Amino acid sequence: MAAEAKRLKRFSIAQRLWHLALVVIFFLMGITGLAWMYIETGWGRMLAAPFGGWQGALEWHRIAGLVLLALFALHILYSLMQIEWRHPFRWLxxxxxxMMQFGDVKGFFQHLGWIFGLREHPRYDRWSWYEKFDYWAVWWGFMIVGVTGLVLYNPVLSSDYMPGWLINVALWIHRIEALMAMVHIFTVHFYLEHFRPKALPFNAAMFDGTIPMSEAEEAHGAWVDRLEMEGKLEAHLVPEPPVALRIAYFIGGYALIALGIFLLVFAFANVAAVSLF
Amino acid sequence: MLIRLIVRAAILALLFVQPLAAQTAPPTESNLKGSGYFRDQDTLPGSYRLYLQQPSKLDWLSSVGPVQEKVKKSSFTTDAHEGVANYSPRRQCTECHTNHSRDLHVSRMEVRCTQCHRDTPIAGIYHYYSAMNPIRRHAYVCAKCHEGATPSFASYVVHEPNPLAMETRESFPALFYATWFMVILAGGVLAFFVPLAVLWGLREFISVVRGRFSHGS
Structure with a gap:
């Protein structure tokens, strides 16, 4: 049993940087996208102002989208590099x-059973079903928003390859997927990761890459056992991150949470004032 | 002599038979395609596709694209408002065309009706010489702002219907089904995760209050 002060390394520097890039670009695209969608309202114009009006906001939106797609392509390469190619299927x-596995379905039902007080809390391995869902939701979101975003990037050009009326369709798909992503991230994701009773006041695992050993044993017990059995546990133990960094994560994290909630609240408050079609 | 007679007879037969055949044969898609000229089908009200172009791999898509259900007779006239009793060029267009006041072109770009439909007398959009006529709409109207606009580009539906309205299922099936699919997907994801998160939080709260984690560690 590791000492209480010890922490378990959960995310590599590469994984944390992917997440950080995603956070920054997601917010940038969310702000510029909402600015354009709400440009008829004072709130929309306020969001667009730092980018120099709607033209600037759209330009940032387009460039950020391209950067995100490029990062996504890189991420696919990175993911392929993570696979142990000597026996890929066994690794997957x-x-x-x-990868979603049958164990995740069992994990989900056991989790549900625990919520209703019928079963014990599942002892997850490295990734729980909801963490896997969060990961793949980004893929599926990227597919939908990315493809429609590329169609909308230059409508005149894209209408050479498809009927122009598909732009009407693409815009609606793009909007709904993007809005759903924002609502999900700013409510469910923020709540489950930071405001659940066990996660309060702030869960910096994705930022400093570590979790306290006690939390690891509760939430990922099977993983801790496996590391111990394989004799890899010691190699995964890391010291506390510096206090200055933790304060920075805390303040930065709360600023972004506040920004997300601000976007959500004003988007809903102003929804009647915009022309959507 | 006989050969000459046969040739003349053949030419005469061709001259008479060909146009007769053309007049009686029902219009097919192939003889409309790419003609660039107006035929009866183009200038009379009825149901037909706006853009008939070279066949492409994407032709199957047109079956779910926007459909012009009924075209008003006035859409083919020099002055679309001719005979409209309370019409006056001084009135706001949207006083009567109420459903056209919230289009993105108007609401975001402040495009005025007359920038596309031109000045009074406003010709019907299918009038032979109208700038809005589909044969030249892309070049005369869309391309004013959207440089390089093509007929395909011009099939973008500016006066977009409410994508969730039941009428849209008939008038623009692709928009209707795609939007409903996305609404159900988004609603489904949130309907699943929001209650789950709330219950999960409550359960954890109970665990925390009881001061132990329920799997007995």
Whole structure:
């Protein structure tokens, strides 16, 4: 049993940087996208102002979209590099893989049973079903928003390859997927990661890359056991991150949470004032 | 002599038979395609597709694209408002065309009706010489702002219907089904996760209050 002060390394520097890039670009695209969608309202114009009006906001939106797609392509390469190519299928079906497996279905039902007080809390391995869902939701979101975003990037050009009326369709798909992503991230994701009783006041795992050993044993017990059995636990133990960094994560994190909630509240408050079609 | 007679007879037969055949044969898609000229089908009210172009791999898509259900007779006239009793060029267009006041072109770009439909007398959009006529709309109207606009580009529906309205299922099936699919997907995801998160939080709260984690560690 590791000492209480010890922490378990959960995310590599690469994984944390992917997440950080995603956070920054997601907010940038959310702000510029909402600015354009709400440009008829004072709130929309306020959001667009830092970018120099709607033209600037749209330009940032387009460039950020391209950067995000490029990062996504890089991420696919990175993911392929994570696979143990000596026996890829065994690795993909293993506990370090983010592939959905039958065990995740069991994990989900056990989790549900625990919520209703019928069963014990599941002892997850490295990734729980909801963490895998969060990961793949980004993929599916990217597919939908990315493809429609590329269609909308230059409508005159894209209408050379498809009927122009598909732009009407693409815009609606783009909007609804993007709005759903924002609502999900700013409510469910923020709540589950930061405001759940066990996560309060702020869960910096994705930022400093570590979790307290006690939390690891509760939330990822099977993983801790596996590391111990494989003799890899010691290598995964890391010291507390510096206090200055933790304060920075805390303040930065809360600023972004506040920004997300601000976007959500004003988007709903102003929805009647915009022309959507 | 006989050969000459046969040739003349053949030419005469061709001259008479060909146009007769053309007049009686029902219009097919192939003889409309790419003609660039107006035929009866183009100038009379009825149901037909706006853009008939070279066949492409994407032709199957047109079956779910926007459909012009009924075209008003006035859409083919020099002055679309001819005979409209309370019409006056001084009135706001949207006083009567109420459903056209919230289009993105108007609400975001402040495009005025007359920038596309031109000045009074406003010709019907299918009038032979109208700038809005589909044969030249892309070049005369869309391309004013959207440089390089093509007929395909011009099939963008400016006066977009409410995508969730039941009428849109008939008038623009692709928009209707795609939007409903996305609404159900988004609603489904949130309907699943929001209650789950709330219950999960409550359960954890109970655990915390009881001071132990329920799997007995």
């Amino acid at each position: 079906a293993g506990p370090d893989s983010l």
